[in-house]
Amino acid sequence: MGANDAAGSASRRYQILLVSLLCLNFGILFFDRNALNFLMPFIQPELGLSYTEVGLLGSALSLTWALAAIFVGWLSDKTGKRKILILVSTLIFSVCSVVSGLATGFLMLLGARLLMGLSEGGVMPISHAMVAHEVEPKHRGMAMGVTQNLGSSILGSSVAPLVLVPIALAYGWRNAFFIAAIPGLISALLIWLFVIERKLPPRPVSAPGSKPPLLEVASERNVIVCALLAILLVAYLVVTWAFMPLVLVQLRGYSESDAAWLMAVLGIASAVCGFLVPALSDRLGRRPVMVGFTLSGVILPLGALLFDGAFVAMAVIFFAGWAFNGIFPMFMATVPAESVDPARAATAMGIVMGVGEVLGGVLAPTIAGSLSDAYGLQAVCWLLVALALGGTLVALALRETAPGVLARRSALSPA
Template identity: 40%
Template sequence: MTDTLVRNAPVSADRYENRLLAILFLAFGFVFFDRQALAFLAPYMDDDFGLSNSQLGILSGVLALTWALAGMFAGSLSDRLGRRKPILVVAVLLFSVFSSASGLMTGFVGLLAARALMGTAEGAVLPMAQSLMVEASRESRRGLNMGLLQGSSAGLLGGIVAPILVVRLADAFGWRTAFFVTIIPGVIITVLIAKYVLEHAPRTGKAAAASGVPDAAPAPAPEKVPVMDVLRLRNVVVCMLIACCYLTWFVTLITFTPKYLTDEKDWGSGTMSAVMTCLGVAWVLWGFATPAISDRIGRKPALIGFTALAVLCPIAVVYVESPVALGALMILTYTGLGCFTLIMATIPAETVPRGALATALGVIMGVGELAGGFLGPLVAGWASDAWGLQAAMFIAAGGAAIVVALSFALRETAPAVLRRRGGGAIVKESV
């Protein structure tokens, strides 16, 4: 079907690149809209569930667990089959269905099951989306495109739209309705992917590779690379370690900040929503700015510098008492989501051969979600019940601080920087 679409409706490489970016921007953005909804709805669910900090951490953690396992499986399966589009279509449709199912649950166990199923579907989205995007991207826009897809999309829809829309729906119609409406955009995006996304980007055609002229012929099948060979690459190992710590920073911060603001600071739901929206603004801003800057100054210095700022974000949540000041500081210091793109997509894509790309992305994301997304909030929830919610914020800050140290072990991969240093061709690490 894909090959037929390519033959019957040829599209220039640049035009397809922009079209694909727009569709995948929406797809991954709504992944995070659904994922973030629970954190914003937790205060409303207390009457029905009475969620403790530990239970909130478990709900966040189980989604990360199934997300991780699904991401690793989907990435490996995709590289074995040489297909990504069918996996992406099914994943987007199912995560929308399972997110809506959360509104039907009447007990903690049922909600836990719905979140686990949602994570199973969502985990496949990022490896498929980023591997499609990297092949469709011009070298000069690779970091920017992948940052917009993974960082800015999640920030706009999960960080800005979600806290505003979800809180308003919960205030007006109840928290269950807020879950129910999530199925609508998912179905629409599924149709867009099925109709407009190609299995092989025009830029991967044989003639395009030889001459730079857009070509619709599919690229030759990439050579399959064993997973263990991928895991021997230094950048892949370092990115996995960084992902563990960075997911601890992110998931812990985003899970417990809404409750910290309402319970510890006694701020109303409107103030909490406004402050959380500032995280979304920063998410959008740094989601594309950080990778774009890294295209010019290098992946490694960008990761070190922007992560150093990210250490300050959870600390500000604890010590800044003014909502206005806290919102401003969050915009300045919530820089980590732009760094996520570098370690989960851009650096691996510039390190591994094409035949191992989805596998590498799935493994890095999966290991990070297992350690930081699953175990991180569990530990933070337990620590918060024992010592107060500020413990979660300090755990988040510690995760980012470790990332700064680990980043020094990375090998630079930005093509423009490597050319300035060596004046030669860019060569990926050998497996």
């Protein structure tokens, strides 16, 4: 199969291979991104970081991640060089993990996080654009769910704490960062060997007097709604990553090992729901699934703050509360891609991811850190509840885009 093959002509075998490789790569990316959060109980006392500084580290990565998501998504649509952009990004974020392990203070760690965000931000919009181009529309929701959530959940949320925390306990947190850099180099090699660089479909010609392409994409109703969802739910996500280990260890009194297992449960939940929830939306529709699962996000912070029962029961609460993570590939990728011209899919996804990271990922950790310094770590949990409720209200404004649901509606409509 050559590089010039038309979109949609990929064999089923290559579709599976592509999704698998992109899923693995994003999982490794999240392994590196989340390493700082899981190692923070070791890093914070050694480097003397305040809660506000912990929040700023999360904000810094989110800021540059957002800028990269918007710019690299646009650049990939314009140049068509999606494979090389992912390769370069993967190599750079692996190097950033090593730099994090060498950090001797807040500023050096901050610099490493800024560079890591720049390298990682463009990976997902490009990956989703490649999936949207290659995978059959009827399987698009599930394929995008696997690409974004399966690897990132298993490697970034479940494997990461179970591997990195024991390494930190035995050999120190710096060595944990060094080891975290190795998988990215392997992933870059696999992408170079097996991913095909496709020619993009012709870009649509704008009619005289029409809006500029970027403004046209940004003014699409579903892109706006998904961007608002991204602000609220990316805020929820990064605050949970940055502060939940501290909530469990410092507020609720769990050991570092038990906290690592509870955080690993989040990865299991995300891995399971990352393809089940989008697959459910292929059948039931994007809008009802996104509304219902966003609301379920209140379960995790309320359980973490108020539940005093058995450890196993707390793990069940964490699993149920994190099921909402299954909608992330839907509002970040599937719905934006289904709402605009295919040649502008990466641009739409970059806008949603970029806005979410800037206004949600950048501001929320700093706000959470300041609230924690002022009112205690319990403030983090109430902030998460408010974000989940706000996201539920926003999701009600979505316009349905699931191809199967729209086809059924069309068949039932009078001629």
